[in-house]
Amino acid sequence: MLQITDVDRIRTIILDRPDALNAFNEALYDATTDALLDAAADNSVAVVIITGAGRAFSAGTDVVEMALRNSGGIENGRHGFPGLVDQLVAFPKPLFCAVNGLALGIGATMLALADLVFMSTEARVRCPFTALAVAPEAASSFTFPNMLGRHNATWALMSSEWLSAEDCREMGLAWRVTSPDELIVETMRHARVLASKSISSLVESKRTIVAALAPQIEAARERENAAFAHLMGRPANIEALTALAERRTPDFAAIDLEHG
Numbered sequence: 694m695l696q697i698t699d700v701d702r703i704r705t706i707i708l709d710r711p712d713a714l715n716a717f718n719e720a721l722y723d724a725t726t727d728a729l730l731d732a733a734a735d736n737s738v739a740v741v742i743i744t745g746a747g748r749a750f751s752a753g754t755d756v757v758e759m760a761l762r763n764s765g766g767i768e769n770g771r772h773g774f775p776g777l778v779d780q781l782v783a784f785p786k787p788l789f790c791a792v793n794g795l796a797l798g799i800g801a802t803m804l805a806l807a808d809l810v811f812m813s814t815e816a817r818v819r820c821p822f823t824a825l826a827v828a829p830e831a832a833s834s835f836t837f838p839n840m841l842g843r844h845n846a847t848w849a850l851m852s853s854e855w856l857s858a859e860d861c862r863e864m865g866l867a868w869r870v871t872s873p874d875e876l877i878v879e880t881m882r883h884a885r886v887l888a889s890k891s892i893s894s895l896v897e898s899k900r901t902i903v904a905a906l907a908p909q910i911e912a913a914r915e916r917e918n919a920a921f922a923h924l925m926g927r928p929a930n931i932e933a934l935t936a937l938a939e940r941r942t943p944d945f946a947a948i949d950l951e952h953g
Contacts, residue, residue, distance in 0.1 A: 695724050696746065702739040702888040703881065704732050711747030716755040717777070717799060719770035726772035729780045739888040739895060741784070742880055743807070744791035745800075750816065753798020756937065774799065778831045781806040782910055785896045787887050791880040792816040792858075793873070802829070804866055805836035808899065811880045812858040812867040824853035825937075826929035826945065828920035835913035839906070841865050928952045 696707035706728050708715040717725070725743075732738045745751055754774065772780075781788070781803055790807040796818045804810045804818070822829055829837075829850050837846035845864040849856060861867035871879045887895060924930055929948045936943035 694721055695728055697728060699738065700881075701885055702737060703742060703884045704735075704738045704740070705742045705744065706732075707744055707746050708751055709746040711745075711749070713755060714749035714752035714795060715745040715747070715800070716752040717774070718755040718758045719768070719773055721755075722774055722777050723770040723772045726776045726780050729777075729784055733780075733785055736892065738786065739890070739892050740787045740789065740884045742789045742791055742884060743803075744877065744880075745793050747794070748815075749795040749800075750790070750792045751797070751800030751803075752795060753800050753821070756934075774830075778803075778806070778914070782832070782907070785899065786892065787884075787895055787899060789880055789884055791876050792818070792867070793876055795819075797821060799831055802831035802833040802836075805833055805840055806831065809869075809883065810861075810867045811869045811871065811876060811883075812861060813873045813876045814858050814870060815873050816858040816861070816867075816870075818849075818856040818858075818861055818866065819853065820850050821853045823851055824933060824943070826927070826933040826943070827924045829917055830921065832910040832913040832917070834917055835906075835909050837866075839909075 694709055696709050698705045706725065708721065708725070710716060710721060729741070732741045787809070788807045789809045789811065790804050792804065792810065792812040794813065794816055796804065796816060798821060801818045801820050820829065820833065833850060837850055841849065841864045848854070849864070856864070858867060858870045862870045869879060928951070929945055932945065932948050933943045
């Protein structure tokens, strides 16, 4: 489920559910959160890199498990989605994401909670919230406008369209874009620069950079949770999930006419 390696005070966490495009089920949410907690407490780790195995970074929340949860067939994990976001927000050390392929949902929104994002030219990013008739998540309603500007954030969060790696670089979601073969090499090269520094200095420097954002991130998450609770399970969301299962385009126009 995870591959974890340590080199030169850099811990690499590889999401390893390639057959599911590294989608987060409850077990992967828990494992990734535990890995971040362990890295935060380990004085031999200065920098953490998250990347994916296979052709995806992460396809977001596992939609199969999501459908089972809606029917009461899945129990929440110890940390789950909220716990992972909590730890991404609170993680005290430099956190890099190396986006090797597809990044959807939380696989996309978590990038704005990282400190540096590197992308392969083959990476593609999508925030499919309106396609699922739900709302943004993981504080992206704040982090995306803050990083990308309002216009770019509006398109990214409301269109449900794919963004290329170059789109992400131009918008400000990606810091570096490289060939697939160079992605980890380039990410490690920059990670080694930071990993050569004092961990306490890195931690305090990061704290001063992100401290002012914390109240806004918390407020955004509260608004998003309320919006998600309002939308989840409503007719448009049911139509979206049904259409996804049936591999067709959802008919939101009919739903809007009937239900308003």
